[in-house]
Amino acid sequence: MEYIANFPREHLREREDAFHIKRFEQIWGGDHLLRGREPRDGDIHLMSNDYLCIQDEPALRKAQAHALLNGKTDLLMSSIFTLEGSSMQQLEAAFASYMQSEEAIICQSGFAANVGLLQCIASPSIPVYLDLNAHASLWEGAKVAGARGIAFRHNDPAHAERQIKRNGPGVLVVDAVYSTDGSLCPLAEITDLAERTGCILVVDESHSLGTHGPAGAGLTVGLDLAYRVHFRTASLAKTFAGRAGLIACPARFKEYFRMESNPAIFSSGLLEHEYVWFLEALSLIRGADDRRRRLHTISKSVRRSLDEMGYDVGGGTEQIVAIESGDERETRRMRDALQQAGVFGAVFCPPATSRNHCLVRLSLHSGLSEADLDALIERCSAARSAM
Structure with a gap:
């Protein structure tokens, strides 16, 4: 208690006061x-x-409970150590097939997927063009990469094109369905823009995976753009009602990501019952x-x-x-x-x-x-x- 009482707080006090006094009280x-x-x-x-509404599905709960009670001991390590044939790789293969992607990567969260992805594909010399309403994790990813985050007006491909012409090719980032207002991205126009300007295209499908496209495979698949969009990400804490993230990507990118993405390297992988949940959820959502x-x-x-x-x-x-x-x-x-x-x-x-x-x-x-x-x-x- 003496250590806590004598903790030097001065450097924090102004920021704490801004919240507790100005914001919370006033x-x-x-x-x-x-x-x-x-x-x-x-x-x-x-x-x-x-x-x-899959969170209370009895079949999913039973499958997860069985894995908890009867499953093998989990590897409490970074997923880069996971061996061939693991539950993680089975789930990644299932999502890759579902999303019509060469490969898929399971991450610890949607935030980790977005930050880790942009850390690996952007840099101080490669700007990141973000829709003004893009998720905060995408902005954070640009920051972590040391890249310039350049905004364009929400759902305005013409403004995005002007920004790209002014600053050069880079990474173009959008959400399929925007989490703040429920608006739908003009994804076909954005994809054309990325190809025309030589940009890498990243689409966050967190709020469209499971709810849009054939069998819920997402807006990108629904618009037949799966082989034109370079990267798709998703939080699996939305329609899939679990706690993980996902990247759909080219096959060659996968191992590079595992060895270069700080969130992937320095976080433990999922547990066995979580992989079981997502495999069962994927089967249910396909038919929903x-x-x-x-x-x-x-x-x-x-x-x-x-x-x-x-x-x-x-x-x-x-x-x-x-x-x-x-x-x-x-x-x-x-x-x-x-x-x-x-x-x-x-x-x-x-x-x-x-x-x-x-x-x-x-x-x-x-x-x-x-x-x-x-x-x-x-x-x-x-x-x-x-x-």
């Missing part, structure tokens, strides 16, 4: 913006990214066309209803419905009104958004019944009236 009024009140029975929860159709129908319906009520749901079209809420004080009022009405979404604020463009994000899922949807629209209407 702006948020002592009420954590991302939390609010405790949910009650009957409230509608739209915070999870389990878009096809009814759930995918339901998800897309729900997304269109909810967006239309919220727009008619006067909510600003931006330019999105997919299962992520982001309600623009303004600055953090205005966002707290919107969060409280929705929660009071019994609707729980996820609050997005800086650093996930810009300062005055916070969001309350509703992540829709295929398990919502017609009664659930009626209740959701009724409650959102009540919250709108209260605001």
